[in-house]
Amino acid sequence: MNGPVGWAGLAVSLLLVAVAAAISWWQHLGLHRQILIAAARALAQLLLVGAALTLVLSPGRSIWWSWLWVAAMLGYASAVARRRAPEVPHLMPLALASFAAAAVVTLGVLFGLHVFPLTGRTLVPIAGMMIGNSMTATVLAGRRLTDELRDKRDEVEARLALGQSSRQAATPYVRAALRAALTPQIETTKATGLVFLPGAMTGLILAGAAPLQAVLVQAVIMFLVLAATATTTVVIALGLIRRLFTPDHRLVYLPIPADH
Amino acid sequence: MNCPLMPVRSPAGDSAEIACIMGAVMSNRPTLPASTCHLPKAPSGSREMLGQGMCDANSAKRPSVSDQRAVAFELEQVTVVRAGRRVLDEVTAWIPGAGITVVSGPSGAGKTTLLRLFNRLEVPDEGTVCYRGQPLDELDPLELRRRVGMVFQRPTPFPGTVADNLAVARPQAGAGELSTALERVALDPGLLGQEARTLSGGELQRMCLARTLVTRPETLLLDEPTSALDARAKQVFEATARRLTAQGITIIWVTHDYAQARRVADRIYQLRDGHLTGIPAEEVSP
Numbered sequence: 001m002n003g004p005v006g007w008a009g010l011a012v013s014l015l016l017v018a019v020a021a022a023i024s025w026w027q028h029l030g031l032h033r034q035i036l037i038a039a040a041r042a043l044a045q046l047l048l049v050g051a052a053l054t055l056v057l058s059p060g061r062s063i064w065w066s067w068l069w070v071a072a073m074l075g076y077a078s079a080v081a082r083r084r085a086p087e088v089p090h091l092m093p094l095a096l097a098s099f100a101a102a103a104v105v106t107l108g109v110l111f112g113l114h115v116f117p118l119t120g121r122t123l124v125p126i127a128g129m130m131i132g133n134s135m136t137a138t139v140l141a142g143r144r145l146t147d148e149l150r151d152k153r154d155e156v157e158a159r160l161a162l163g164q165s166s167r168q169a170a171t172p173y174v175r176a177a178l179r180a181a182l183t184p185q186i187e188t189t190k191a192t193g194l195v196f197l198p199g200a201m202t203g204l205i206l207a208g209a210a211p212l213q214a215v216l217v218q219a220v221i222m223f224l225v226l227a228a229t230a231t232t233t234v235v236i237a238l239g240l241i242r243r244l245f246t247p248d249h250r251l252v253y254l255p256i257p258a259d260h
Numbered sequence: 261m262n263c264p265l266m267p268v269r270s271p272a273g274d275s276a277e278i279a280c281i282m283g284a285v286m287s288n289r290p291t292l293p294a295s296t297c298h299l300p301k302a303p304s305g306s307r308e309m310l311g312q313g314m315c316d317a318n319s320a321k322r323p324s325v326s327d328q329r330a331v332a333f334e335l336e337q338v339t340v341v342r343a344g345r346r347v348l349d350e351v352t353a354w355i356p357g358a359g360i361t362v363v364s365g366p367s368g369a370g371k372t373t374l375l376r377l378f379n380r381l382e383v384p385d386e387g388t389v390c391y392r393g394q395p396l397d398e399l400d401p402l403e404l405r406r407r408v409g410m411v412f413q414r415p416t417p418f419p420g421t422v423a424d425n426l427a428v429a430r431p432q433a434g435a436g437e438l439s440t441a442l443e444r445v446a447l448d449p450g451l452l453g454q455e456a457r458t459l460s461g462g463e464l465q466r467m468c469l470a471r472t473l474v475t476r477p478e479t480l481l482l483d484e485p486t487s488a489l490d491a492r493a494k495q496v497f498e499a500t501a502r503r504l505t506a507q508g509i510t511i512i513w514v515t516h517d518y519a520q521a522r523r524v525a526d527r528i529y530q531l532r533d534g535h536l537t538g539i540p541a542e543e544v545s546p
Contacts, residue, residue, distance in 0.1 A: 163406035
């Protein structure tokens with residue numbers, strides 16, 4: 001195998017998993033089995049994805065295979081978002097729409113304005129980072145907005161009773177949800193380079209790229225993630241408003257989730 | 261379109277007829293005899309007590325279409341089912357378009373649901389609700405809610421000052437209009453700049469009433485507005501409500517406080533087991 005890590009290196013790194021499992025065993029956390037399963041599962045998934053990517057990104061392969069890969073990621077991420085926040089009604093189609101909107105905006109800028117050349121080798125990882133990072137923000141925004149409207153139902157209905165439209169009545173809660181969802185990403189962006197070295201940059205440096213080149217790529221990726229999270233959360237919030245209010249401006253019944 | 265409950269043929273009611281109508285309450289399963297309604301022959305401006313006086317139900321027809329002031333709301337076979345329970349069960353009734361109508365009844369009887377139907381925060385599963393002769397589903401809900409204001413059981417201040425709260429109801433309202441709204445509910449206009457959440461319970465509830473008045477409603481729905489207030493604050497709120505009716509605002513007041521119902525009501529309806537009935541005020545019991 002080419003590159004800095006070979007199969008032997010990978011096998012040696014399993015020692016680190018053993019360290020984590022040993023700590024769990026020593027402290028009676030009861031997590032060592034889960035740690036081993038998680039590590040094995042992650043390795044198997046990565047190997048499968050690696051094999052699939054080798055096929056998709058092999059020289060001469062049509063870029064449509066890469067687009068198909070991106071579409072599959074969108075669908076899978078939407079299903080994961082729904083699983084993580086089952087209390088948010090209609091989250092799957094909304095998440096799908098929001099990821100698609102973010103893809104149009106971010107990939108449109110990066111490839112349409114030739115920041116990166118449009119090839120399978122650039123499209124798949126960039127779309128992957130965009131979707132992966134947006135997913136957390138999407139779940140956060142959806143959850144927060146649903147919680148706000150359910151917990152502050154009295155306040156929302158007082159606004160509706162004053163003749164405000166559902167859009168107007170929901171505005172303060174949409175803002176709160178968007179702030180809550182975007183703030184972690186903004187904080188991460190601020191701390192980049194000072195507190196931690198992000199993954200893409202680390203990967204490039206480990207793969208032998210010049211540090212400055214790695215930094216430039218990383219900066220573009222950070223901006224991509226920032227735009228993607230903003231786009232997905234706003235689409236989720238506005239879409240949810242349409243689902244949580246009836247056309248005649250009534251707030252639908254929002255049940256309290258079992259783990260609340 | 262006129263409400264199907266409004267008779268087309270009806271002549272303009274004379275005062276005696278209107279007096280009957282204003283107290284008339286009907287249900288598909290009436291507790292009152294079908295042939296009579298126990299209504300007052302109240303002189304104009306007096307407070308009615310259902311059950312005083314008699315008039316023939318057949319002659320106590322609903323008011324004419326042209327006299328839309330006489331009837332505020334009409335319900336025809338209205339049923340609301342929540343979690344498998346019939347909260348309102350085929351209620352047919354009308355609510356007069358003047359004075360204070362109290363809807364009384366035990367907790368869980370469906371009083372709040374009834375009130376929420378009137379400004380369309382809820383819709384019935386079956387039946388029709390009309391306001392001033394028009395089915396609610398034919399009216400723009402935003403316009404309806406400005407004509408029919410609602411004050412909730414728990415005061416719901418929004419973030420910001422009292423002025424910020426009032427401005428939610430009408431962003432274009434000037435300082436003069438906001439001050440007038442506070443004066444109408446016996447609050448000092450000097451409170452406009454004060455943080456709303458620092459007001460006392462009684463002041464807060466009256467601020468909510470003032471906020472509703474900023475939309476210039478013709479009818480007010482009050483959902484147990486004084487249930488969390490002390491005796492003095494309750495008294496001030498009741499006096500404020502009476503002043504508002506004198507200014508021409510129709511009030512429909514839900515309460516389970518029977519003493520209060522007797523103090524403020526021009527007429528009392530009782531909601532029990534999903535049915536709305538008119539009963540003599542003096543016979544209203546917990």
